[in-house]
Amino acid sequence: MTVTIFNPHWQGFKRSLVTYTRIPLTVDWDDMIKHTPAVCFLPWVGIVVALLSAWPLWFEGLPATIQAIFMLLTAVLLTGGFHEDGLMDACDGLVGGWDKEQRLKIMKDSRIGSYAALSIWFALMLKWLLLTQILLSFASNSAHYGSALIAWIAVHSVSRMTPLVVMNTMEYVSAGGSKASSMIARLDTPQWGVALLPCVLLLLLDFSYLIKAVLVLALFTFGARRYLRKRIDGYNGDALGAVEQISEVLLLLCFMDALA
Template identity: 65%
Template structure:
């Protein structure tokens, strides 16, 4: 009985790990196997990525080097999955003149000027913000706990944003897309599963008031994202979900910096 309850969650989590990271796991993709939709575990995958990429915090290195290695490790763990979406989205959404052209550009594997600019500014911003955050946090056990929980919060909360977008916008694409098989409209219990790590890690990383303010501004950010995507392509696709996650990371690091300051 216990296995019948836990089994679908474990299957969904493994599928999520294989889909959203480069961590090797053996997964049976048979549709007849009961599983919770993999996308429900996206914030949990953020927790895994955050914990594994935080290893530089154990060493007495400069904040800038720690930040660089943390970012590099996170990219290696995910294979640049979300960064690729950011680059494709910027090329298409900014460079295209209409919906069809924007979607066509996003399907093109070549990198344009907007993609190059977006990834440079995105990584530079994250490195600068994270370095500043590491610099102002005192070197102590509590400081370590705050930094670790804050870094995990960045990856957890940022990965909740794409879930909201895919459940509140229409899916659009040109031709076949790998992302279409991962799109899922969540049930109430699945929403709780996705939201749980955001709250648990948020409590550790923020004060109660700051966490409430952060979630309010996250809702505002989501509102603006939805307006922009509706205007540009009348919905979302896999690339824009990746882009929203990257914007979310920058946003949460900024919130942490403001909260601690």
């Protein structure tokens, strides 16, 4: 009975892992199989990515700079640069386009423009510098490994909530067919519970300063929605990737501020 109840969640989680990471899983994509929408599990996928990419923390002899770069590299390899690609495409289109149609067309173009190159350089550099400083701050703590790991999990899990908010409060727009459209879903109350559960659990782990981070993300999400509505009258998959990446930077910034 229990297995039957949780099977839709397991099916949705597997679909989410296959969609948002490069983890090799066999998934039956038959729509007749009852499953929770895969997007519900974005924060859970963040936990998996964080756990698997935290391996450098085991090597305490490594400098924080080296630990941070390998953590970031592993996370990118696990996701296939899924969100980073969205950031680059979104910056090229949203900043470089003259009108809605041109912006959406640019975002469909696989070529990298100057805005894409600048955005990914600054995003990765900021994440590396902030993560390095956070690891250095935790180094003086006897519970260094556990504290750093939970912080890393929080960054990857909570940052994936902001795309869900955008997805559920705006209209989807696209220039032609898009793979992202098949993953769009409006969440009901139980499904929001599934998505929010990791964030609630993190708050219970004495990471009360996450509350400040949540307020910062709320303000950012409000501004992002206004900007996207002005530029393209809605959102697309690239915009969601950009929102997630900027959220990661903001969360790291909030952690650095709290530790300082």
